[in-house]
Amino acid sequence: MTTRGRTALFLAGAGGLGALLLWGLAGLPDFGHYAGPYGDILVHVAKPQRNIANVVTGVVFDWRGFDTMGEELILFGAVVGVAMLLRETREHDVADVVDAVRSDAVRASGLVAVPVTFVLALSVIAHGHLTPGGGFQGGVVASAAFALVFLSAEYRAYHRIGGTALWDSVEGTGAGAFVGLGLLALALGLAFLENFLPLGTWNTLLSTGSIPLLNWASGVAVAAGFVLVYGEFLQETMAVRHGKAKP
Amino acid sequence: MIPLQAMCLALVALGALAVVVARDVVRQALVLSLYGFALVALFVVYQAPDVALSALAVGGVAYPLVLVAAIARVNETQRRRKR
Numbered sequence: 051m052t053t054r055g056r057t058a059l060f061l062a063g064a065g066g067l068g069a070l071l072l073w074g075l076a077g078l079p080d081f082g083h084y085a086g087p088y089g090d091i092l093v094h095v096a097k098p099q100r101n102i103a104n105v106v107t108g109v110v111f112d113w114r115g116f117d118t119m120g121e122e123l124i125l126f127g128a129v130v131g132v133a134m135l136l137r138e139t140r141e142h143d144v145a146d147v148v149d150a151v152r153s154d155a156v157r158a159s160g161l162v163a164v165p166v167t168f169v170l171a172l173s174v175i176a177h178g179h180l181t182p183g184g185g186f187q188g189g190v191v192a193s194a195a196f197a198l199v200f201l202s203a204e205y206r207a208y209h210r211i212g213g214t215a216l217w218d219s220v221e222g223t224g225a226g227a228f229v230g231l232g233l234l235a236l237a238l239g240l241a242f243l244e245n246f247l248p249l250g251t252w253n254t255l256l257s258t259g260s261i262p263l264l265n266w267a268s269g270v271a272v273a274a275g276f277v278l279v280y281g282e283f284l285q286e287t288m289a290v291r292h293g294k295a296k297p
Numbered sequence: 298m299i300p301l302q303a304m305c306l307a308l309v310a311l312g313a314l315a316v317v318v319a320r321d322v323v324r325q326a327l328v329l330s331l332y333g334f335a336l337v338a339l340f341v342v343y344q345a346p347d348v349a350l351s352a353l354a355v356g357g358v359a360y361p362l363v364l365v366a367a368i369a370r371v372n373e374t375q376r377r378r379k380r
Binding site for chain 2: 081106174182183184186187190191193194197198200201276279280283284286287290291
């Protein structure tokens, strides 16, 4: 096919797709004009039923807690998959690799960014039932603090704090705690993952029953999952760059 | 649609185009993280701060880091094979 013919075919296809997308976009309800019943119902029952200030977290960890457990286990499975595929290089192969950042400016900004990012993550997880955020968001931000250790210091520092022996068990504990809390509710004669703790005072840290516990469990699992994935990729890259890869 | 929303949507569209147009893979990974930041702005403007927060960490740090690490590994293997 000639270049001209190919361009013509692409333009026709792209034009058609663009027209369809614009047609669909024009048919969407206006921003903030949601037509389904669930959003309105949840906004009205969130406080009387669960005493929760952040309705989104209430949906994620209470009314739809079972879905969240599925998501949690998808992430768990993904991490296991990455570790399996990249199992050729193991941690001890690259334990003595020196791959340090030489720029003082980068190192200094890392020194500031790492603790700030980590504390922000803890705050996002801890206040998940009060303000926007929660275990998933906070967990990813926490893992970003670990990634910044590699980006602004050196691989060996990441190797030391992100070791698989520790984070494998943290990952398992986080994911297991989520399922365990569900089973605990079952043992207490409630439905799986049903809220079983006192709901406390509205808009305080110790409120909304077992939601903060599930929130912390997912935060820990997500952070550990991402730390393990970065570790696997970095191991692989360091091994090849420093001539430690097996033939 | 308020002007700020329209601006952010345009920025995201431009960013996506820039990712596709970039030819060098490392540069593409960096442009991708900039596109991630455009998405963060879009989420904030559309009042989804929790989504914006995870997009900030995933698009700004996690995804580019994993991508660049993978690119570095593949490049190195190819360089060795050529020798």
